[in-house]
Amino acid sequence: MAGLVAFVLLLAVTAYACAGGADYGAGFWDLAAGGAARGRRPRRLIDHAMAPVWEVNNVWLVFVLVLMWTGFPVLFQTVFTAMWLPLALAALGMVVRGAGFALRKPVRRLSRRRLYGAAFAGASLLTPFCLGVAVGGIASGRAAPGTEAAAHVWAGPAPLAFGLFTVAETALLGAVFLTADAARFEAPDLVGYFRLRALVALGAVAVTACGVLLATRSDAPHVWQGLTRGAGLALAAASAASLAATGLLVLRGRARWARFGAVAAVGTAVFAWGLAQRPYLIPTSLTVADAAGDPQTLAWLSLVSLVALLLIGPAVALLYRLDTRGTLEPLADSDLRGVRPHRGGPADDGG
Amino acid sequence: MHTTVHLLAADAPAQLLPARQLMAFTLASHIILVPMxxxxxxITLxxxxxxxxxxxxxxxLLARRWSAVMAVQFAIGVxxxxxLxxxxxxxxxxLMGRWGDVFGVGFGVEAWAFFLEAVLIAIYLYGWRRLPPRTHFLLGLPLPAAALLxxxxxxxxxxxMNTPQGFTLDSRGDPVDxxxxxxxxxxxxxPQYWHFVVAMLMTAGYVVAGVYAVGWLRGRRDRYHRLGFTxxxxxxxxxxxxxxxxxxxxxxxxxxxxxxxxAAMEIVWETDSHVPEYLFGRLHPDGSITGGIKxxxxxxxxxGFSPDTVVQGLTAVPAADRPNATQATIAHCAFDxxxxxxxxLALLAAWYGLAWLRHRRPPRSRWFYRGAACAGVGSVVAVECGWITTEVGRQPWIVYGHMRVAEAVTPTRSSALWTVFALxxxxxxxxxxxxxxxxxKMRDRWRLSDEPAGPGSGAGPGPDGAEAPEAATPYGPRPPAPAGAADAAAEPGSSAPSEGGGR
Incomplete structure (x- = not known):
């Protein structure tokens, strides 16, 4: 049962890495879009593409946290105690980012939009980096149970490499998704714009992935062993292959298919890490079985997850489907304008 | 085990205060958004x-505008x-390390319900334009149920945390079974659930109605305001x-x-029958009470419906196991x-109900609308107070009778916590x-657009057709900015500023 819940937890982490990653990546490209005039069109696309789904993407993280503290309370306690600073920064970044994004939409004045936009974009870089660092801290095994908050836990080569790798991955996901969105929203100039960035990000992912491998070899030996044999090796190879396929698809202009490639690359990478850690949640100090909560709780947690999956699955599928078909669109000013006699129109097309 | 507990209670760790303040601050802020x-x-449905x-x-139109507000508010709430x-x-x-597997399943339900709510709310908020009206409404219908879940x-x-149960303690004091x-x-x-749910409905209702009550007081008494209030x-x-x-x-x-x-909520010091009720008043560490109405x-x-009912006093438990005098006073005042x-609010609601019964219309007194305008703020304050009562009244326990707040707190240094708190x-x-x-700003924009030909909208409105395509295909080629683009910030109607502004 503990194994099953651990698997669900890994699935949720993967979902967050993919959905949330695409989101953070959009923020990354917002940051890199340059001045207000030059970056106007890419930013509009980013706003438009992210708006309907970003809250949902964020909720994956809440689910990860709940699974952690309910299923593996000791893991939760350990991780949040030992890596206090990066996780506090991640939380702070999340507030700044969400608020910046939400508030940027309804404001008009350029200086304000700039301020909120900068907050959103800057935090989009900080948060995934910190979360990546935390994952690296777990992989390196320095965040053992009982460790108090200290910089050496997360300031090592493996955590930093994981942090950079996470940022590169979000940038890749963001660029690939935005390329497809640009095609979907008929902005041909932006297709090329984001395709170029997707390729750059792809290179960055490849480089940082090598960095992660090098760092794990010395800094996270258990994960290194897991990645160099068995399922871990297979998944790592699959991730590399998906990355290459994504590159080809982007080059060929198949942005819609490239999205699947990018998601597969990230998903298999997360799974490779997860399986490489077996049977540990925190390598060589906390096994899945040791960290597991009460068996009845785990059974209930699995049941709740299953029931919810049946409820959420169709809902999320519907949302992503409606979003991809362009059915979801924010209310325009014309919809919110009064219904005086000479303004009958908006009410008709809105309702 | 008991000696360590007393030791911990005696000298509370330095990081306890900032941790508590940070939690209280963030939760108090979040609670403002919860009713909405x-x-x-x-209400929108x-x-x-x-x-x-x-x-x-x-x-x-009202439903659409409330959705627009919901979009911003929900994002901040997320x-x-x-x-948290x-x-x-x-x-x-x-707290989570020891008890997470005992009481975490509720959070699991919450996470999924919240997930469902986020999905449905996204569909509802962004479905106004393109979804068929009926489908759109039906997709929004499960929202209240998801919120309840x-x-x-x-x-x-x-x-x-208030009444922990559903576990047994092993020899080390850890929960099993x-x-x-x-x-x-x-x-x-x-009791907590129903009290909370009804409080949320009241608060959201009074807050929204309060906006239109203010409009009524300022002389805007058209059908839009009447409906938005009623x-x-x-x-x-x-x-x-x-x-x-x-x-x-x-x-x-x-x-x-x-x-x-x-006992803390009612500042009862000694266990007794025939206990008096204090409205406000302050409890001192020696058990005396100053101020307040008795x-x-x-x-x-x-x-207990009888003056003979025995009410347990604070002194019935050791000083280390109960809220101190200041905490009791805080809980008591918040409760009152x-x-x-x-x-x-009940009086206000009765006034409203009587007016409907007698005249088949809302009251017309300005005083009623003044009260209604204050009801929104008042109910938010009441929600905060209720939360303060239940949390402060539980001190010094985080898990009533089983774990003290001081035992649950992070070992992180207090300086780090204060820094984060400040940030x-x-x-x-x-x-x-x-x-x-x-x-x-949204309100100003809407009010401006509601005025038929108000001052300052001279360059703006234009035929709606001119901007409809702009709103529908945000990335297509756009017409050159009209001459009136200078007052763009004030007039949303012109196409140049609505570039992104509409979303």
Whole structure:
């Protein structure tokens, strides 16, 4: 049962890495879009593409946290105690980012939009980096149970490499998704714009992935062993292959298919890490079985997850489907304008 | 085990204060948004339904505008809520590490419910333009149910902290043999849940209605304002008498299940019968009470319907196991403020109900609308006070009778916590200020557009057709900016600024 819940937890982490990653990546490209005039069109696309789904993407993280503290309370306690600073920064970044994004939409004045936009974009870089660092801290095994908050836990080569790798991955996901969105929203100039960035990000992912491998070899030996044999090796190879396929698809202009490639690359990478850690949640100090909560709780947690999956699955599928078909669109000013006699129109097309 | 507990209670770790303050601050901020998150979808759907069924464009306009507000408010609520789940680990790792598997399942339900809510709300908010009206409304219908389910999870966790059960302790004091069903449905769960749900409906209703009450007072009395006032106010007013009953029953549940908390709420020092009720007043460490209005015997009567009812006093438990005098005074005052506001709201609701019964229309007195304008703020204050009562009244326990707040707190240094607290405070103040500014701007924009040919809209409106394609295909080639682009910020109608502004 503990194994099953651990698997669900890994699935949720993967979902967050993919959905949330695409989101953070959009923020990354917002940051890199340059001045207000030059970056106007890419930013509009980013706003438009992210708006309907970003809250949902964020909720994956809440689910990860709940699974952690309910299923593996000791893991939760350990991780949040030992890596206090990066996780506090991640939380702070999340507030700044969400608020910046939400508030940027309804404001008009350029200086304000700039301020909120900068907050959103800057935090989009900080948060995934910190979360990546935390994952690296777990992989390196320095965040053992009982460790108090200290910089050496997360300031090592493996955590930093994981942090950079996470940022590169979000940038890749963001660029690939935005390329497809640009095609979907008929902005041909932006297709090329984001395709170029997707390729750059792809290179960055490849480089940082090598960095992660090098760092794990010395800094996270258990994960290194897991990645160099068995399922871990297979998944790592699959991730590399998906990355290459994504590159080809982007080059060929198949942005819609490239999205699947990018998601597969990230998903298999997360799974490779997860399986490489077996049977540990925190390598060589906390096994899945040791960290597991009460068996009845785990059974209930699995049941709740299953029931919810049946409820959420169709809902999320519907949302992503409606979003991809362009059915979801924010209310325009014309919809919110009064219904005086000479303004009958908006009410008709809105309702 | 007991000696260590007393040791911990004696010298509370330095990081306890900042951790507590940070939690209190973030939770208090989040709570302001909760009523809107839980009940605004319901109120909006009621209005939406009315608009669809009667083909009423005014009702539909109101529903659309409330959705636009919901979009911003829900986004802020998502982030402030995520922060809270981080804080469980950042501030209270001891709580989650030991008890997470006992009371966490409620959170699991909440996470999924919240997930469903986020999905549905996204579809609802962004579906206005393209979805068929009926489909759009039907997709929004499960929203209140999802909100109720989410509240179920959170309230079950909080009620468990008040009346923990569903586990046995092993020799090391760790919980084993978890009975999830018992841990989810604890004695305080029912009273807390219904009290909370009705409070959320009342608060959202009064807040929304308050906006239009202010408009009424300023002379805007058209159908738009009447409808915007009547629908939410009626919902809230109908819930108010129910809340009187629920509030009374939860107080009595606290009396039964958490006698020490009850003693703090009513500042009862010695266990006794014929206990007087104090309205406000201050408890001193020696047990004396200054200030306040004393009603002889009333507390016993309220608690057990008889002056002979014995009420347990604070001194019934050792000093280390009960709230101190200051905490008791805080809980007591917060409780009294909540009760006073609730009673005032009940009077307001009665006034409204009588006017409907006698005249088939809302009251016309300015005083009624002044009261209604204050009701929104008042109910938010009441929600905050209720939360303060239940949390401060539980001190010094985080898990009543089983774990002290001091045992749960993170070992992180207090300087780090203070720094983060300062940062978070600055960020939250900015975020909430920006949130209010954005809401006010939206209001100004809408008001401007409601005025048929108000001053300053000279260059603006133009035929709607001119911007409809702009709004529909945001990335297509756009017409050159009109001459009036200079006053773009003030007039949303022209196409240049609505570039991104519309979303």
């Amino acid at each position: 998150g839980v009940a605004l979808p319901l 009621v209005m939406h339904h009315r608009g669809l069924r009667r083909g009423d464009p005014v009702a539909l 982030v402030t809520g995520t922060v 789940s981080f804080e469980f680990g950042l501030l209270w790792p001891g 989410g509240a179920f999870g959170i309230l079950s966790a909080n009620a468990w 978890v009975d999830v069903w018992k841990a989810v449905f604890t004695p305080m769960f029912g 629908v939410p106010f009626t919902l809230a007013a109908a819930a108010t008498p129910v809340q009187l009953f629920l509030g009374d029953s939860i107080t009595r549940a606290v009396f039964r299940e958490q006698p020490v908390k009850f 009603f002889p015997q009333l507390d016993s009567i309220l608690a 403020v909540m009760v006073c506001i609730g009673s005032a 978070v405070a600055v960020v939250y103040v900015l975020v909430f200020a920006a949130f209010v500014v954005v809401l006010l």
